[in-house]
Amino acid sequence: MGLLGAHVSSAGGVSKAWPRAAEIGCDALQLFVKNASTWKAKPLADAEVGAFHAARAATTGPGASAPLPVVAHASYLINLASPAEENLERSRAALADELLRCSALGVDGLVVHPGAHMGEGAANGLATIARSLDAVFARHPEITTRLLLENTAGQGTVLGASVAELATIVAALDEPGRVGLCLDTCHAFAAGIDLRDPDAYEGFLAEIAGALTLPRIEAWHLNDSKGALGTHKDRHESIGQGALGTEPFARLLADERFAATPMILETPLGDDGDGHARDLVVLRGLHAGGKG
Numbered sequence: 001m002g003l004l005g006a007h008v009s010s011a012g013g014v015s016k017a018w019p020r021a022a023e024i025g026c027d028a029l030q031l032f033v034k035n036a037s038t039w040k041a042k043p044l045a046d047a048e049v050g051a052f053h054a055a056r057a058a059t060t061g062p063g064a065s066a067p068l069p070v071v072a073h074a075s076y077l078i079n080l081a082s083p084a085e086e087n088l089e090r091s092r093a094a095l096a097d098e099l100l101r102c103s104a105l106g107v108d109g110l111v112v113h114p115g116a117h118m119g120e121g122a123a124n125g126l127a128t129i130a131r132s133l134d135a136v137f138a139r140h141p142e143i144t145t146r147l148l149l150e151n152t153a154g155q156g157t158v159l160g161a162s163v164a165e166l167a168t169i170v171a172a173l174d175e176p177g178r179v180g181l182c183l184d185t186c187h188a189f190a191a192g193i194d195l196r197d198p199d200a201y202e203g204f205l206a207e208i209a210g211a212l213t214l215p216r217i218e219a220w221h222l223n224d225s226k227g228a229l230g231t232h233k234d235r236h237e238s239i240g241q242g243a244l245g246t247e248p249f250a251r252l253l254a255d256e257r258f259a260a261t262p263m264i265l266e267t268p269l270g271d272d273g274d275g276h277a278r279d280l281v282v283l284r285g286l287h288a289g290g291k292g
């Protein structure tokens with residue numbers, strides 16, 4: 001079984017994410033390293049960086065010992081394919097800032113949505129994304145955190161819903177070795193990959209493995225889908241409560257290829273805020289059931 005975890009709040013300081021993750025039984029976690037809905041952010045204080053490292057060293061999960069894997073999710077404002085020069089430059093600067101924060105914190109990977117072409121066409125957008133990533137890495141050789149490109153639902157002009165588009169971006173990079181993949185189950189399903197079907201699941205993984213330019217899958221986002229297959233809706237649902245149901249998750253948890261891969265919930269928290277804790281119990285139950 002992969003290293004199960006969730007996106008946890010970093011309200012009050014990034015180091016606060018660790019006790020929150022421990023409380024709900026995480027073996028891996030995801031957090032924001034700055035407010036995800038604003039451009040500007042104060043620099044990380046040295047004391048907060050130290051507190052983050054200390055908390056990580058002290059936090060164990062029910063199935064994994066310290067240090068647990070940790071990824072961050074980049075701000076939703078960033079558009080690395082923006083045709084507007086000012087917005088593009090702001091996006092590149094914001095991505096660099098997040099990667100530098102992650103590097104200081106020792107975060108393993110920063111999950112980034114590739115971008116949206118805003119009417120300029122997919123080919124232009126994909127080329128712009130690759131130039132954006134090249135620019136960020138060229139300007140900041142001190143970045144140590146890996147950049148994890150996430151597959152998308154393909155809503156509107158959003159790029160990265162298909163294996164072919166992800167492969168096109170990576171093939172155009174100067175330093176493809178700095179990039180990995182984060183796959184989101186809801187996004188894949190919304191993009192038309194029927195993960196309920198074992199053959200479609202294997203076909204999806206085979207397509208990724210066969211795209212020689214594509215890097216390793218370094219994280220999963222485990223989300224059920226409110227929208228039906230192929231509807232391009234990025235609407236997450238609690239595990240087993242959406243159109244995917246429980247079977248695709250049982251299959252993924254039993255897949256030995258991902259036994260050491262972080263698997264992060266981004267499902268609804270619910271009125272009581274306990275949604276992730278409940279979904280972790282559901283997932284562990286599915287895995288135990290599948291074994292028996």
Ligand SMILES: [Zn+2]
Pocket residue numbers: 073111113150
């Ligand atoms: Zn995402």
Ligand SMILES: [Zn+2]
Pocket residue numbers: 184186187234235236
């Ligand atoms: Zn999503």
